[in-house]
Amino acid sequence: MAHPNKDITNLPRPTAREFLDRRVDFERFSRIPDPARAFRLDRMRNLLAKLGNPQNSLPIIHVAGTKGKGSTSAMLAAVLSNAGYRTGLFTSPHLEKVEERIVLDGRQCSESEFDALIEAVQPIVEELDNEAAGGHFEEIGPTYFEILTAMAMLYFRRQNATAVVLEVGLGGRLDSTNACLPRVSVITSISFDHTLQLGSTLQAIAREKGGIIKPGIPVVSGVVEEEPRVEIRRIAREAGARLIEAETDFHYEYSPPEHLERGPQMGNLEFKPFSPIPLGEGASKVKADDHRYELSLLGRHQAGNAAVALATIFELRRQGWAISETALRRGLVAVSLPARVEVIARRPAVILDSAHNIASIAALVAAIGESFAVRKRHLIFAATKEKDNRGMLELLFEAFDEVYLTRYTSNPRFVPQEELAAIAYEFKGKRYPTFSSSAEAWEFATKNAAAEDLICITGSFFLAGEMRRYLTRPAF
Numbered sequence: 001m002a003h004p005n006k007d008i009t010n011l012p013r014p015t016a017r018e019f020l021d022r023r024v025d026f027e028r029f030s031r032i033p034d035p036a037r038a039f040r041l042d043r044m045r046n047l048l049a050k051l052g053n054p055q056n057s058l059p060i061i062h063v064a065g066t067k068g069k070g071s072t073s074a075m076l077a078a079v080l081s082n083a084g085y086r087t088g089l090f091t092s093p094h095l096e097k098v099e100e101r102i103v104l105d106g107r108q109c110s111e112s113e114f115d116a117l118i119e120a121v122q123p124i125v126e127e128l129d130n131e132a133a134g135g136h137f138e139e140i141g142p143t144y145f146e147i148l149t150a151m152a153m154l155y156f157r158r159q160n161a162t163a164v165v166l167e168v169g170l171g172g173r174l175d176s177t178n179a180c181l182p183r184v185s186v187i188t189s190i191s192f193d194h195t196l197q198l199g200s201t202l203q204a205i206a207r208e209k210g211g212i213i214k215p216g217i218p219v220v221s222g223v224v225e226e227e228p229r230v231e232i233r234r235i236a237r238e239a240g241a242r243l244i245e246a247e248t249d250f251h252y253e254y255s256p257p258e259h260l261e262r263g264p265q266m267g268n269l270e271f272k273p274f275s276p277i278p279l280g281e282g283a284s285k286v287k288a289d290d291h292r293y294e295l296s297l298l299g300r301h302q303a304g305n306a307a308v309a310l311a312t313i314f315e316l317r318r319q320g321w322a323i324s325e326t327a328l329r330r331g332l333v334a335v336s337l338p339a340r341v342e343v344i345a346r347r348p349a350v351i352l353d354s355a356h357n358i359a360s361i362a363a364l365v366a367a368i369g370e371s372f373a374v375r376k377r378h379l380i381f382a383a384t385k386e387k388d389n390r391g392m393l394e395l396l397f398e399a400f401d402e403v404y405l406t407r408y409t410s411n412p413r414f415v416p417q418e419e420l421a422a423i424a425y426e427f428k429g430k431r432y433p434t435f436s437s438s439a440e441a442w443e444f445a446t447k448n449a450a451a452e453d454l455i456c457i458t459g460s461f462f463l464a465g466e467m468r469r470y471l472t473r474p475a476f
Contacts, residue, residue: 016118019125025144026170027093027411043128043139044146044176050124051150054157055180058088061312062180064168064209065188067360068222068305071297071337072188073167075309079331081105083323085163088156090177092145092169095338095354095465102152104159117151145169149176173211184315185212185219185241188308190228191359206231218242218315222308246304249274250311254303256370261349261454266294266333269303271310293332298341299367301360306332339464341367344471347451349374352471354464356384361392364458365399375452378402380441382463383415390423392459397428400456402448405434406441408463438467 014022048055063073070091077089087105094100102109102117109117129141142150149169156164166182168175190206206228213219213232219241223229229245236243244250250273257265271291295306309332313323339354341364349372355364368377379400383389397403405420417434424432435441438457445455457467 016115016122019122020118020144020147023142023144023147024140027145040139041174041176041178043142044149044179047121047124047128047142047146047150048153048179050127051121051154054150054153058153058156058161058164058180060164060166060180060182061184061186061316062166062168062177062182062212063186063188064172064175064212065186065222066191066205066209067357067363068188068301068308069167069186071302071340072186072222072305072309072312073165074337075297075306075332075335076186076312077103077163077165078106078335079309079313079323079328080163080165082331082334083321083327085321086159086161088152088159088161088164089167090149090152090156090164091167092148093461093465095461096469098148101148102155104156104161109155113155114151117155118147120154121147121150143176146176149179153180168209168212171208171211173208175212178212181214182212182217183319184312185214185217186221186308186312187212187219187232188222188305189359190223190225190232191357202227203231207235210235213239213241215239216241218244220244220308220312220315222246222304244311244315246307246311250307252303252307254300256300256367257298258371259373260298260343260371261346261374261452263346264343266296267298267303269293269295269306269332271307273311273314293329296333296335297337298343298371299363300370301363301367302340338468339461342468344468348378348446348449349454350471351454351456351458352464352468353456353458354461355392355458356387356460358388358391358395361395361458364456365395368399368454368456372454374454375450376401376454378404378445378449378453378455380404380406380438380445380455380457380463380467381420381459382406382408382417382438383420383459384411384413384462385415386413389415389420389459390427393420393424394427396458397424402445403432404441404445405432406438406463407436408438408460408466410466411462414460414462438463439470442467442470 063069077087080087089103099108099114125142132139132141166177168177210232213235219236253270255268257267339352342352344350344352353364355361377400405417407414407417421434449455
């Protein structure tokens with residue numbers, strides 16, 4: 001691999017944002033030419049060490065998973081903030097602004113704070129660039145995501161965070177967030193995604209995600225499929241890490257809200273541990289078996305994520321964290337997460353979702369079926385290269401009456417709309433309308449949708465971000 005950062009050294013000194021934007025950003029790569037060189041945890045550890053290892057002073061909850069890790073992280077952060085902890089939340093990718101990735105007690109890092117963080121790490125990154133360029137092998141300096149991870153750790157330490165929820169970017173074992181020693185490790189689910197980087201079997205993917213498991217550190221797992229479940233158990237056993245598992249140590253029942261096309265409602269979750277669990281501060285006000293909660297996030301899959309979050313909270317209580325039932329309930333109701341079955345409007349109902357693999361598309365379709373009763377369903381779909389786009393379309397064609405194929409413009413990994421149309425024609429024998437921009441697809445959908453209908457926008461995180469900017473602008 002050529003040295004991607006080497007030629008920037010001869011340019012005029014960039015601004016803070018230019019410096020960050022010029023870094024190698026694997027979120028914009030369709031294929032990573034040499035994953036072994038691209039993902040190097042020692043490079044991240046070196047960067048953090050030169051910053052004084054800010055992660056070592058932070059009480060961290062580390063969250064991995066194929067789907068659900070962002071939602072679970074957001075729920076955990078909301079509960080901890082409501083419990084009085086000064087809570088940092090690091091997530092990826094972002095929908096509209098990069099500052100979304102670094103949050104403290106629900107407030108995004110400001111632009112000025114963000115720029116100051118870049119300026120703080122820039123000299124160290126340049127030093128590591130020079131070391132990489134001077135080695136015997138062509139290495140790269142810290143990447144875009146590694147720098148953001150380091151910035152988040154530095155920010156949370158400067159802000160005296162007393163809890164940090166850290167979402168894995170990709171995989172787990174070699175992800176830059178894995179340079180931490182957490183209080184609890186969390187694995188939400190395992191299904192097929194990023195198979196080029198993580199492996200083509202559920203066992204291989206589980207091995208990568210299970211790489212966040214640390215010796216002696218408790219693990220909460222929402223994995224229920226047998227093949228990855230066996231692998232997670234093996235890794236936890238070999239690490240001497242106590243494992244708290246869905247369907248073994250806890251389960252749940254969910255009552256979805258109905259007729260959301262008419263107005264907002266909460267779903268209801270009953271959490272059912274199989275053994276006594278500590279209730280924490282304020283427990284005297286709650287019966288020992290009363291674990292019923294309202295959920296603001298929509299869908300049965302979110303109930304599963306909430307159950308994992310609850311099991312994690314109860315483990316933190318076991319460790320002595322003061323988290324009352326009141327804080328827990330308020331957090332689950334207060335949490336808000338854009339582009340997760342997000343209802344943007346009604347009459348017609350408009351749903352924005354970032355589903356981008358088979359499992360998340362299935363969860364989206366199920367949530368719509370349970371909670372919306374509409375005349376006709378319209379779909380705006382765009383996709384990313386190297387995903388199972390045929391599999392996603394097969395599920396979606398069964399669930400929607402009208403389909404409009406488009407592309408996003410915010411990232412070069414988009415699949416051309418004509419290619420999606422060819423895939424659709426191959427197994428449906430039908431020509432579907434295509435649009436060169438998501439805005440054009442939206443305008444067409446709104447002209448064809450009645451007030452009693454539903455319009456769903458999904459297929460990619462990048463599409464969701466692009467459309468959210470468009471749909472939430474003042475004119476809308």
